[in-house]
Amino acid sequence: MLLIPCPWCGLRDEVEFKYGGEAHNNRPLVPDVHDDTAWAAYLFMKKNPKGLHLERWVHAAGCRRWFNVARDTVSNRIDGSYKIGEKPPAIAAETEESA
Amino acid sequence: MPDRYRRQSPLAHLGLVARASEDQSAEAGVVMAECPFCAQTGLRGDGSLARFGNAVKTVLGIAPPTEPNTVTGPEDFADGARILWLGPDEWLIVGGDVDAEPSGALRLALSDRHAAVVDVSDGRAVIALSGPNARDVLAKGCPLDLHPRAFGPGRCAQTVLAKAHVILHQIDASPSYEIYVHRSFADYLWSWLEDAAGEFGVRISNSRSDRNGLLGGRVTP
Amino acid sequence: MAIGVSVVGRSFKYHRPRGVFSAGVEEPIALIQLGSGPQTQPNMPATAVELSDGLVANSVHCWPNVNRDIGALAQWLSPFMPAGFYYKTFMWPARRWMVYERYIRNAAGLGTAPTEADPDIYDKMHVHCDVLVIGGGPAGLAAALAAGRSGARVIVADQQPEFGGQLLGERLEIDGGPAMAWVAAALDELAGMDEVGLLPRTTAFGYYDHNFVALLERRPIAAAETGRLARECLWKVRAKQVVLATGAIERPLIFANNDRPGVMLANAARTYVNRYAVAPGNTVVVFTNNDDAYRTAIVLAEVGVKVPALVDVRAFAPGALREQVSAHGIEVLNGWSVINAHGGRRVRMVDVVALDEAGAAASGSRRSIDCDTVAVSGGWNPAVHLFSQSGGKLRFDNARACFVPDVSVQSERSAGSCAGIFNLDGCLEAGFEVGAAAAADAGFTHGARPKRPRAEAPEEQPMRPLLWVPPPSNGKRFGKHFVDLHNDVTIADIELARHEGYESVELTKRYTTLGMGLDQGKTGNVHGLAVLAEARGNPIPAVGTTTFRPPYTPVSFGALAGRDVGDLYDPSRRTPMHRWHEQAGAVFEDVGQWKRPRYYPRSGETMGDAVDRECLAARHAVGILDASTLGKIDIQGPDAAEFLNRVYTNAWDRLPVGRCRYGLMCTDDGMVFDDGVTARLGDAHYLMSTTSGGAGRVLSWLEEWLQTEWPTLKVYLNSVTESWATASVSGPLARALLAGLTKTDLSADAFPHLGVREAVVAHLPARIFRVSFTGEVSFEISVPARYGMALWTTLMEAGQAYGITPFGTEAMHVLRAEKGYIITGQDTDGSVTPIDLGMDWIVSKKKDFLGRRSLNRVDAMRPDRKQLVGLLTDDPSDVLPEGAQIVGEKLPQPPMPMIGHVTSSYYSANLGRSIALALIKGGRDRIGKTVFAPLVDRTVSAVIVKPGFYDPEGARLHA
Amino acid sequence: MTRYSVFSLVRNGLKGHRAWPRAWRRAEPRRSYQVIVIGGGGHGLATAYYLAKEHGITDVAVVEKSAIGLGNTGRNTTIIRSNYLWDESAALYEKSLKLFEGLTEDLNFNQMLSQRGVINLAHTLHDLRDLERRVNAIRLNGIDSEILSVEQVKAMVPILNTSPNARYPVLGASLQRRGGVSRHDAAAWGLARAASARGVDIIENCEVTAILRDGDHVTGVETTRGPIKAPKVAIAAAAHTSHLASMAGLRLPIETHPLQALVSEPLKPLIDCVVMSNQVHVYLSQSDKGELVIGAGIDPYVSYASRGSLPVIEDQMQALVHLYPVVSRLRMLRQWAGNVDVCPDASPIISLTPVRGLYINGGWGTGGWKATPGSGWVFAHTIAQDRPHPLNEPFSLERFTTGALIDEHGAAAVAH
Ligand SMILES: Cc1cc2nc3c(=O)[nH]c(=O)nc-3n(C[C@H](O)[C@H](O)[C@H](O)COP(=O)(O)OP(=O)(O)OC[C@H]3O[C@@H](n4cnc5c(N)ncnc54)[C@H](O)[C@@H]3O)c2cc1C
Ligand SMILES: NC(=O)c1ccc[n+]([C@@H]2O[C@H](COP(=O)([O-])OP(=O)(O)OC[C@H]3O[C@@H](n4cnc5c(N)ncnc54)[C@H](O)[C@@H]3O)[C@@H](O)[C@H]2O)c1
Ligand SMILES: Cc1cc2nc3c(=O)[nH]c(=O)nc-3n(C[C@H](O)[C@H](O)[C@H](O)COP(=O)(O)O)c2cc1C
């Protein structure tokens, strides 16, 4: 059972949180310029990586803040969390590409 | 002025006042009470701005805490307002009788900036839990570390208790706590707590309610 | 055992008699049905049950009784029942399988479940600690002392009723005194430490992610009998550091008919004597591959049990121990092996054979020795279960043929014999080291480390890493050699699995059921691996282990459920007026977690009668509905209108203060998600309402967009659902009723449809919304929740004169369906767009909103999408069932192509006929056409109409 | 292939079972094949089997990274049924159920297909509406399905708590009599044996590490045992579908989640059918060996760890005790998790891809066990003909672009 670092409340138990899926899959600012394939990519396509995953969580039963977590999907090890709008320090390059 | 005698607290239907006055075992490990009719105001604003905190302080005499999960203000409802940290831009102001409309002045003071002041007094029930086994009862349903080394008077936290979302505020080291829970869950949470506290012996008290005004319960359908 | 019971149970597959094999939780076979009535408990290992007065125990899995069991006939068929035989048989013909299955099911299974609900209660505790010590043997206690003295928060859990671990069954010394005296002193010291908790009878059964460990505490029966105390408690421990001190489990040596009652682990035999003062038998042959069983022989002889021989597969013998054994007149056979046990319900005799020089074949001279018990030791397996569950990697120790912890993944350390340290002094040393190190890693370095206790460390001769007896020189084994005593898996079964290609250890396990029983192979798994390794010609590490999974020992469902059962299974949410509804005899409906009145039957009324009455009242007089459950979200900030523009399909810039508007929300894939009315209360202040079931979902969805995608929008959202109690009065007399209770001008001109006013109603501060879900003039009156009951009762009293009638969700649904209004979640299902609902009028063409782009995809623009229409049955008294499927053409029998389904359907008392809403492919083009609903017992025909059956112009609404 | 028969069993029994041949040949990878199927789960093996049987393509390798049948095939709760809401799903799952009904004979390997009935409980009015909708749809698709009253459910499942005062009382139920359970391992082993007998190479301990391409055309795979060439490569790797697809540069609408299950201690017969509930979320059946087999929903976050988290089990047990108060003293013997490949609409993808010669079969989520033979059957067709069979045409990848999702959780019950 995960122990998730809320950037505000610190380490809290998994049951206080809700998972929000892959992070940095932002909604296109002007949806109409995207064709159906690109739109489908935004709506549905996932990296679903084996290994490092940047993902959104919300501290639902706590401070209600959304934030990002860097977690390994194989070991479930959490490398850290960061606020929305921030970049994951060590892996900034990778995020840039996906943003 | 609305008729104060017609108001009902979230747990009015349980007849807690009557139960509190019944002869109850003094050896109870857990003491439970409802704290009714305490004004609660939701406050939103940018806590990182000094102007915001100052504006609040001017009205209430205390500034909203910036340290997560802490409370500013006096321990007791009776001694004026206190402010619970709920999020980086969210607080709960508690204190005073609900019918005194406490949020008006604050709303005015913050009207020139992006902030929100919302009266949520009726949105949550407040249950006081104390006694030597109070912490054990909470531990049955709450994943937080409530050990004195990790949590103590002046701390608050939003968390899960049984199957309800609650705000937990530790009042003193005896230990006693106040639990805020959404009104519609109040009946459930009270039953759950009484059930969980059963092994320690429970005493119902109305000391908090006495201090904070009148209990409802006069309405017959 | 003391009264001479030797057959405790029957084996799973062959129904062979089985006795007591171990002295602990690893017991594979001595399973009993404990207690009777609602508190009966099947499949309990007799070796781990505490005796108490009046205890009732029966054998499981035998008929008519354990001594004469019909099922034992299976033994005669055993040549035709090898591993996996059922995959190869029972298929002639295949469809008969279910007939065979009935017999097989009855023959399988072990104990029986209670037939009444469990009267006991169960509890849970969350705890946090710096160091969790699992196991209270010498290593665990030493670790706890070291950690506890540092001031750390420590929990020590042991599955046994008493602490001490192996020491409980030994007569050893620590620091020159009895070891148990050291244990007592350690417990005293620990009990005196404020931050140390001791949990006996508590099994750590699961090691999960992030150092979360689940423990199950069993309370002594006497304590539970007080009624208020839970029978078991699930401890959910989050530990900064974990010390595993779970000990080691002795394992047997395998020989022919090694399952006969009387064959028992050597250490267990010793434990029975030392700890319980029971002799395991009268004449005991000891059989071993290591030194430790010599101690068993000595202990047995000392208490007067006859030990005719000690058989050691090793050619050499430990000097001092051998002398002591011999001194008791016990014959020591070095380089010999037991190869077979004779006897029926108890061992009668064993055959022993001398091994060849290499020890590889049982080729030498042969003897039989009379005995009633065989105490057997094949060495020890460290209890690495939890270590392995934590993700830790194991290493195989060849010299001792066992797996030991190697690489840790989580914050845990192993100490003592679970780490492969088998002597007491080493265990104590390791415990102290590891306990202190764990505390230090948790931040507790202070406290002098006291001198650690010492124990004698006698010289040990190496064991012989052999787990089953060598075959005769011709290589052919005879008789059944049991590897898994629980599931009757033999060496031959494993060899067969390998032979047929099920040679991955996981496939072997599944094909033979090795290690899949109640004991999960605690004593037999390593043997299984060894047999497989030999058959494959691989070393054991190459074969690997199967996966260690929770629970370490079985855990009751009740404990996992805790006190969240019965009425506490799920919160039932109540409105401030709940008590009134109850007393008025309302029948409730579950809507999400809410309890909502569905209708209020009067005496003698059916549901239909009541709903008709309620519906008529709302259209002809005045009805009152508790609408407190609707979600309410307070929205404030300069960007509030822009925010609404983005989340609703329609535009919000022009809504004046004091007015409301209906809105529809879509997910970004264009499907309808929720709906409701939003009011503008001030320049930058709105109040959104949502469906009752959707309130939480909508708020978190809005917060998600706001926080993650639009953080620059200046908007604050606050849930005020619970702050307000809402009563909706609806009907032609609603205005008159309300007018008597408020000064607010309620006239149509002053307070038009979709207006909102701050007001005082019945002396209460209130907000009045003129919104309507019924199609009648309606006022939704919200007051602070503490006044909900006051408002309601005042309205009821004042309403008497107008024939006020409370109505529930059912009437509300009928009334809105008469108007053709949708309910999201009922008339939509996540595959319906606003266009499908015919609500194009609410979909802005000018601005972007969530879902808009998706409405332009190929499929969303198909003309034959399902569209919302009305249905009128040809027979006006026939009410279509909701969920009825619609076909365009009646066929004599299925399959029939369906064109849609009925989403809402009611009898409308106001219209004097049935009405329905349906989603129909290309429905709007089919208006006027007849369609059919083929039901199980009849087919209903109906004609498609526009939705909106009552007052389609909305005259009543605006009246 | 030695046929299993009474005769062969007795003969071998008398010979001490030393003469049984391997169930499937141990195959070494050859340099090239006509078709490579990645994944030796039920779906991959069925695909290979039907390629050989229905399309005469026997030059096929199934490459499996560990041993066959140890993925989700080996860890599911064995429920089979075809009572799906949408026409497209009903047709696909019914095809599969029909194949299951003949599989024991077809494979000469006892599948222990037990059509003991699958019951879905309704606890709210919303549930009842959905139930009616579903039962009617299924019936009109020509598939058996019926509605049960509370009394009828109670008669079939005496241990069920049908008290009207329960927190969520049972209001009704649906039943598919032809639904039930089928032994999970038996499908993998039986399919492997039959496919192998038809010439398919089943290559275990061989992990695909790259997908080889020439332009937009697939040419084979790289494996831990060397490269293998093939003009057609078919992915049937469940949890690992996204990972493999990414080797070919594709991104899929699939997320991998842990799904947990557990078994009780072995018990004498206690429940004779499969019972599932959505509102009181748990499902229960009893295996022939006597364990109660219990499951519920996925763990909420993406994970490839084949263990789940305890709260999910706690919720599941609360639901279990709520529905069956007599089981509270019974005990969990073992819990585990699989990793399921979840699609946004809870329907699978059986499809061609933008890479020529690369085919995908995945996204089965929590409910693909029952599809095993049907999925293999249509996938084999898709691969052999290089175009989808009408049964799997609606399940193409394109549906995410057009929006023609087949949403099986909207109105569906639990999708197991
Ligand atoms: C706990 C649980 C309960 C379930 N209950 C049910 C149920 O009751 N009813 C139902 O219908 N469904 C159920 N399911 C779902 C069902 O089990 C699966 O949908 C189905 O078995 C998938 O089969 P598969 O052959 O596609 O996948 P798998 O059996 O997982 O096979 C995929 C194979 O691909 C292999 N592989 C992966 N990557 C590579 C690589 N790079 N190279 C080579 N090989 C690779 C894997 O090792 C694996 O063997 C359940 C699932 C779980 C986890
Ligand atoms: N002679 C030999 O060959 C040999 C071999 C192994 C061990 N030993 C002796 O055994 C002793 C080992 O000491 P130790 O402290 O390492 O082990 P131990 O066996 O004395 O204690 C382990 C304790 O952990 C408990 N336990 C195991 N798993 C548990 C779980 N999951 N949850 C809760 N409790 C659990 C056991 O009930 C036991 O009380 C030493 O005296 C050692 O000499 C001797
Ligand atoms: C239908 C079914 C029944 C099972 N029955 C048992 C059982 O009786 N005993 C047991 O130990 N495990 C049983 N298991 C669980 C397996 O041992 C194993 O845990 C599961 O297949 C997952 O594999 P893994 O634990 O090796 O990862 C069963 C699994 C399934 C799918």
Ligand SMILES: [Zn+2]
């Ligand atoms: Zn937080």
